[in-house]
Amino acid sequence: MTCDDARLLVHAYLDNELDAAQSATMIKHLRDCTACAASYDVYGRLRKALAQPGLYRRAPDALRERWSPAQPAASAAPASPRRRRAPLAYAMAAGFAGALLLTSPAWIAGLRQDGGGGNPVVAEAISSHIRSLQAQHLMDVVSTDQHTVKPWFEGKLDFSPRVKDLTGEGFPLIGGRLDAIAGRSVAALIYKRHLHVINLYQWPADASATASSEEQRHGYTVIRWATEGMHYVAVSDVSAGDLKQFVLAFQNDAGTPTARSPP
Amino acid sequence: MPADLHVISPNPDSVRSARFEALVLPCLDAAYNLARWLARDNADAQDVVQEAMLRALRYFDSFHGSDARVWLLAIVRNTFYTLRTKTPPGSLHESLDEDAHTLVDGGPSPETLTLLAVDVGTLQLALERLPSPLREVIVLRELEECSYKEIAAITEQKIGTVMSRLARARERLKAELAHHPKEVRRHDV
Missing domain, CATH: 1.10.10 (Arc Repressor Mutant, subunit A)
Incomplete structure (x- = not known):
């Protein structure tokens, strides 16, 4: 040369x-x-x-507000007229409702309705999962070794996430990432099932929280549960059965005393 | 003004909207960053992004790729060139082609070794002074961390062109940064 x-x-x-x-x-x-x-x-x-x-020039708030589905708490005033309009839109045309879902905070209320007791966390988890699949967004730390992934979170979160490799069960750990759900920093572990990606989010819960649920939306399955003071949300496009198996494997491997399985 | 937005989408359905919201909206910062560095003005950049997002929404059905950010940035760039100048992006190339700006790199001078100390304001001026075909590649590479392949897709150039423009952009920046503030600093010492 x-x-x-x-x-x-x-x-x-x-x-x-x-x-x-x-x-x-x-x-x-x-x-x-x-x-x-x-x-x-x-x-x-x-x-x-x-x-x-x-x-780096970040988008100014005016522009962001125009395009982002705002958090309900952050925009109580502008949300109210459209929230009133949402049921009407559903009644009139699904298409019109779609536009509302996209551009107004009412979409969160809407998801709550059709989710039947669902939670905005589910919608957020799906969004986050889809986002994570875009190039270069999936992982902050790439490792199949739980003893590399767990220490990586140290100092980045105010809790210590549970990290388990489930290769033996057919769900190899491939890395970790910091993410945000429900307005707080959470740990995201990334597992694979064949060619599919499973995101497992976790963050501290109230000691009493034990809710668990399984929901399907837009072809994604979301399983939530809480145990030993932690919230867990698993999201993937694998079959519901596979994701359930993953959750059981994680719960078993995590040494949960009675391996509380989701209903 | 946000209340008017719900009439814009021509063929909305909730899944499409949810996909748009999940894939495209997270790229808003990237869109604005590119628009702002191209337009060099806040208000213009907002206009460019607003128009680009509307186009993205309109043509979202034609998005089949895996990377919404690359797709959106290409729209932002095209929107900028159609809105801001009546000249198509292609015509800006001639003034910059290979012979006009051969690589003149006399190796590092002592001044350039203090590059790290350059403050944001100086860097910003130097970046804004670059011609836009060089500015866009350096912004996409250094601020958006795009790969050459992604930059090539966004700017509709060959990868070889991306590489040589990036080289020229960095050489121009280095020269700018070495000349202006460093003279002062050297006298101080």
Whole structure:
């Protein structure tokens, strides 16, 4: 590799876009050529400088409010007229209701209705699950080793999540991620079932909470339960039977005394 | 004003809406970030994003890919170029093509070694001074952390073009940052 080649390829190398052979050639060149090595160093610094969060322009609130289904508590006033309109919309046309679901806070109320005692947490968990499937959003820590994943959460959450590898049961652990549900930081563990992804969210619960439920929505199954002071929500597009099996495996493996199974 | 939005969606149904809400709305920050760096103005950027989101909603049925962010960013970019300039994005290329700006990199000067100390304001100015075809690749790469393949998809360029533009963008930034504030700093020492 000549310095001329390296001048262009050093950027692809910095961006981790070279294949293994090219990377090896680049590493060798950087070892041999101090000028190129220094240039590599400078561009590395430039990349770090550009990573400062101050440069990222987040959407202003006005724009966000226009497009986000607001949390009910945060927008009590603007929510009320549309909440009144929601039942009417359902009665008139499903399509109109769809538009409301998209753009108004009434969608949470709507989900509550059709969920039959369901919970906004379920809708949030599904949204979060779908979001996690987008490129590069699935995992913050990639590891199949529970002893790597669990310590990774240390200092990032105000509780210690239960992390279990269930490879033996056919649900290999593949990593973890920080996420937010019901307005708080939660631990998300990612498991696989064949080619499907299972997200398991957990966060502390009131000591008394023992509710458990299973719901299906938009082709996703959501199983919630609480035990030993923790809320758990498992979400996946695997069959309900498979997800139930996963939940039982997690409960058993977690050493729950009576392995309370969902109804 | 948000009350008017519910009439916009032409063919809504709740599943489609839920999908849009789950896939596209989380990309709002990314959309705004790109629009803001392209437009270099808050109000213009909001207009661009608002229009781009409406287009995204209208054409959501045509989204079959796996990455809604790439899809949305491509819409944001096209919206920006159609709204802001009457010139199509393609015509901006000529002034920048390979021979016009050959890579001039004389290796690191002592000044550039203090790049890390560059403050956000200086970086922002340097970024805004880049021509938009270079600015968009660097914003997509460094702020949105897109891969070359994703940048190529968003900007409708070949990966090779993305790579060379990114190289030129960084060289221009380095030169800018080395010249302006660092002179002062060196005299101080």
